[in-house]
Amino acid sequence: GVPITLKANYFKLETDQNWYQYDVCFSPEVESAVEREGLLDNVKESIGVYVLDGTTMFSINDLGQNEMKLFSTWESDEIQTQISLQFVKKLVVGEACYIQFFNKLMRQEMRYLQLQLVGQNFCDESDKIVVSNHPVEVWPGYLTSVHQLKAGMLMNCLISTKVVRLDTVLDMLTKLKKDHSQRYEELFKQQIEGAVVLTKYDNQTYYVDYVNFDLTPTSTFEYLGGEQISYKDYYQSAYQKTISDDRQPLLVAHAGKGECVCLVPELCRMTGFDPETRANVAVMRELEERALLAPQDMIDRLNAFNKRLLEHQSVRRDLQAWNVRLDDKLIEFQGRVLPWDKILHGPHLGQVAEQSGWMTELGRKPMLVTPTLSTWTVIVPVTYKKDAQDFVTKLIDAAWRMRFDIRQPYFKYVSHQVPSFEEALEEVNLCLKPQMIMCIVPERGINHYTAIKKKCCLDRAVPTQVIVANNLTRKGVQSIATSVAIQMCCKIGGVPWTVEIPISGLMVVGFDVYHDTTPRGGNSYGAFVASLNKTFSQYFSAVSAHTPGQELSNDMASYLGDALCEYKKCNGALPEQIVIYRDGVFRHQIPEVKNREIVALKKCWKDTYGEQECRMAFIVVTKRIRTRLFHNNENPPPGTVADDCITTPEICDFFLVPRSVCQGTVRPTGYGVLFNKTGLDIVMLQKITYKMAHLYFNQRVSIA
Template identity: 35%
Template sequence: KNKGIMTGRGRSRGQAGQQQQGQTQSRTGGGRGRAQQTPLSPQQQQGSQQSFVPAPAPTVSAWGRPAPQSAAAPPPAQSAWGRPGPQSAAAPPPAQSAWGRPAAQQTSAPVVQVGLPAFRGSGESRARGRPIAQQPAGPSQAGPSQAGPSQAGPSQAEPSSPARAQPSQRERGNGAPADRGAIRGRAVISDIIRTKPEGMLTKIGNVGAPVPLKTNYFRLLKKPNWQIYQYRVDFSPNIVLEGLRNRLIFEQKATLGGYLFDGTMLFLTVKLRDEVTQFMSKDKEENPIQTTIKFVGLVSMMTASSVQILNLILRRSMGKLNLQMVGRNFFDSAAKITLNQYKLQLWPGYLTSIRQHETDILLCAEVTTKVMRTETIHDIMVDCHKNERNFQTAFTEIVVGMTVLTEFNKKTYKISEVDYSKNPRSTFMGKNGEISFADYYLQKHKLRIKDMNQPLLASKSSNRKIRGGEPEIIMLIPELCSATGLTQKMRNDGKLMAALANHTRLAPKVRIEKYIAFNQRLQTTKESVENFNEWNFKLDTNFVNVSGRVLPNETILFGKGKSVLTNQEADWSREFRNITMYVAQDCNRWVLIAPNTSSYQAPIIKDFLSVLQQASRGMNYRIGDPQIINLTEDNGSSYARALDQAASKDPQLIMAILPNNNSDRYSIIKKKLCDDRAIPSQVMCIKTITPKPGRDKSSLLTVGTKVAIQINCKLGGAPWMVQVPVSKLMVVGYDVCHDTKDKSRSYGALVATMDMRVAQNYFSAVTHHSNGEEMSNNLALNMQKAVRTYAAQHKYLPERIFFYRDGVGEGQTNYVFQHEIQQVRNALDKVYEGQPYKFIFIVVSKRINTRFFKGDANPSPGTVVDDIVTMPERYDFFLVAQSVRQGTVSPTSYNILFDGSTLTPGQLQQFTYKMTHLYYNWSGTLAVPSVCQYAHKLAYLVGNYIHRSPSAYLEKKLYFL
């Protein structure tokens, strides 16, 4: 019933896991074999067949009408929600080389991948890339060989043999001509996971003023209207080389007719005579290869499974546009922009996905940019060797976790380790005997390695890819690898980032023009048109238009009954200098640690303190004079001793001023004060508090205002509030960040409010985990801590819990839906012991490709879209909460996985928008609810600087701002 396309191990693709965007590569095979028709004996036929087992199919609250706006300080019982709409239902070391001794291994953290109604390649033979010879693996990395005529005993990782080193899952495509038949697909269809509540009548809200919007979607006007025959292709011995797989299938084109091949699954327009078709071929070394094509079933173009085929067709046409496949996506290398002063190249490209939306099958097309660095990993290594005292440590820290590009095959790899015990002279066992890495690249690619002492880079394959025949470790030569992406040092370079922004932050009108040009290119390039016509595939040339709604502007509440209605940019910065903060916690006892001050720095610090106190007085908030500790040395140990001295004075807060933005010094301060001493801290760089040339200290008033707000928040205060519609409410945010020192660990941070109508403090907890199950367990335990802290403070449990879950990849949604939510609810049930409570769980996604436009401009903050481009199986909506001054605004997707709130869609949308106003580091709206950003800040602080859980004594304060 088309409930899942079979994978190589008898599992549905839903079980194999997938990603949101169905993207496949347009191309033919490379390979070295030529098919030779050879009859098979019955024993051969019987031995080659495999069994395939299909996978199993996977009280209304008083929200009230809008209340008149008031300057009264307390929030009203009923806020401006609008008229309620239909309700939703509940739901070891070697001899030292020239480059040093071996470094310690580092292991990448595992990533949970689960199924969703999205697209990914088959479980056994995903990511087949170019011939393995291009990325040889060392002898110790190879797994057992596949049984075959020319193979005996354990494999020694011969580059051109099956089951050898090859690209990672994300990096497929050999750049072969796309018009010779087969294409490499990554799209699969699984059972669609329905998360929309069964009893839900509508998910369209009714709050806000209608607004017409353009999208970056195009309708599919025509698609194949015939049935497609799906076949499973197996090779014996197993072939990991993608090019050889494709070549073997292509040479049977006379028999197969028109076809699509994704490396494992074959789709034909005409059914073959036999259920199982087999033929024999030989590779370049005259080794026999048996190919078995087994009928799986029909794929009706009227079912959801057809979307996989549509993505294959689209990506075949994209392969005909003279685009370069890098990683997952297509990029236009001919249109690259070179920034010579920064050794960078910017390659424009496209992200595409065809999916079934509410009423139509739509193509989402987004423009993107790939940042390519002109320096190789060897260049980086030489630089570290020249400039770093501990070369190995510095180089390893830079490259581990980095994604690199191998120029000879345009594939990307994520580096998991630097192997200082190996170099290009090291050997591995090939089919013709032992060969060195250097000789291999010279013979195979005519590439002569210059530095024979450089260590090798290791890229670890995922467990799924290892099961599919990939080696556990792929070895790479730094000299042949180009760095991609930006380093943290680059990100801290304001001039570099500004130069990038000029080319990557496209204005709405420019972005729209690029969408149109891409559509026209697809529909006017001869080869692309021929492909579309062959498959009866046609795209609309016009954008999909939708009707959105702009939610009412929010009222920001300050102290002493003052309030202000937000403007069209949802920004209230100008209102802040002459108001009283909503809840003020005066800072009377605090210590300032000043650096080894020179004659010019001392006046700077003195002037800043004056401005800081002036700004606080303007907000009716008192910051007293600090006790000052002057350092005599500028190093980490001096700061550590000064912190201990400061802590002995029992301060409310410790401020440390740094001479520069050295991260090690910052880490020492945060570790000491977030864990050992449990004292809120404020760290400033001297550059931040120094007026620009020609300006006096009054120009620092904006900086002083922001620092005063931060200090107040870290002591338990709140600078502003919004009207909260109900009491006895808890709002929770959760996010995850990887540990930068231990790649096997990540930190999950939970931040929860404590009933914003009667208290403005927060609860936070952060714990480390090594896998998804451990993360879910920790999340459930921290959720219990949060509600118990709430009950201890208020003497009652929260009646409503809004849970905003960030950091969920598309491939993880199914796990969250089927396991994580239930663990959280079970944990809550133990606390509530039968008492009723209303719980809603919402997945928040920022990195999406959807864009909206109001004419040729950005939509206003508060714009909601809940129809046409949303998903029919989901209770979801898009919200543009923030405004941007440069580029195109990105909406945020909200996917409600569990709803026991009894709120209408409009009320939930409006409440979510309210929560984007409460991030106290910014007097404006954010793209996500404030609790999500707080959770992100906490997880980032711990994962990057502290590397352990902070003291529980700080859990009720926003010390991580």
């Protein structure tokens, strides 16, 4: 690839100081973190500067290996508390506790900036943006984390925004009571169970499990020392919050470590968007503009935040006391831009050679393989009859430009109701046996979509294309018609385009796990796909149920065995190499992935290939990352790879920018190569990864 100079949203931290870890015990026990720190502050002359994280204390001073006992008194109760400090170890650079200390230290420094901790985000409420004529605020903020990377100890910093609704959960309940007096409890449970709420008194976020209508603010619970106290009195005493509605039910939420907490709707704000806000195009556009930062704006905000830290007197004092130096500029390093690969299309393998505009050009070029769609049906509510007919005309024209022959369909008109769609699907399948069914559904037709897919995937297998009615007349409908034509071509066996991968006998595998996090759901499912041909357009697929919340798979290896059998049927031979992309794995799960999934996959290879040397790679994919890359204060071009400085020393990993974006700062995708016996070097694996990003036929763009 071509060398490129990059910056990333990391600031370097340096120190040559020794630090020590101690276990801290308070007697009598002290639950409040503020009170624990206050007690330690009283004996600071004896222990020196410290950072407290739960029951772990980090200090710059070696206090000896014998247990140290000190006594301190909290200002409000005058009760003497014994503090016991037990030496644990001297910290080693790069170990987990060393990084834990750095993270705690930097989060402690954030407090001096008068930022509000909202969930995991530090937000600047003083700089909040009020959205015009709508009960929503945007709080700008920062996400920080410290990591030991190849360039040393680096602090990652991401500019974030938190959308905060001003209405409370009680406001929602009151409105439901007014509008649906007979069934408001049922509707309230539907809307709030599984939602995330933000408490007004300490800005913590909670995931609501269920509503308990038997509990109210006047209900009591056992407080410290066994005393019974009402929720109303507790919130008044602890947070000076007066509750006005004594009849509201309580929300039950997880509070960590298997514990539950009861929340008062009046003291909880809703998060996310309600249907009314989502439907308001002007408001959503304004929120999007606030949230999406251009690269230059992101860099300016990062540098301003860094300057704000370094210029604060208390931060400078603390960092000097700990002998820590925070760099004042973003880290800069060398990356590479992978060469642009031609997109192959049409029966004679025509090439789209230009990287810019290849998506548009493909809409005017013949597709690689195009079957004929001769018998198909459009099921549409009669109110959309004219719009549907006009759209089908545009669809047929768009398909013809790509040499995809779509004949005129049979139109079946129905009402808006889900049962009407189900009856029509049954009738059409029985009488016409179409190659494909297109269903045009009303806006927000999630129930329609579910019913259609169930009917046509489980009851009677037939490809379907579902379109929301408002897309029939949207601006840019011709582009929509082109995209729909490509999807329909794929669903009946066509191949729109491919890329050239000069490795014979390559199978590419993908695996991910979906978790239904709603209280009513709770199920987890693993999905497995494996390519079966050299154009990577035909796939073997399998799905399995997991234990709820379980990310690791017991079935991946058996599915690979089935996929290898299918590959041999299609090609007359087994694949020579296998590259597996595994999504959804967190860093702390990597050892278990190696010990379980990779070991099982290697056994599958041996069972299938015998003594033939294993030629397989296993790559973990991470999309939800906080790393951002910049080149000349702009987004780096597609194909940019970063595999030094900001990558981890333990594994072979890299970041790839797979696409360009029209707005905001592009987010790279992270890849960690946990196992590689293919004989392919890291650069070739990077190239294969970039090529695969161009083979998602639902969109004429490269994807993450």
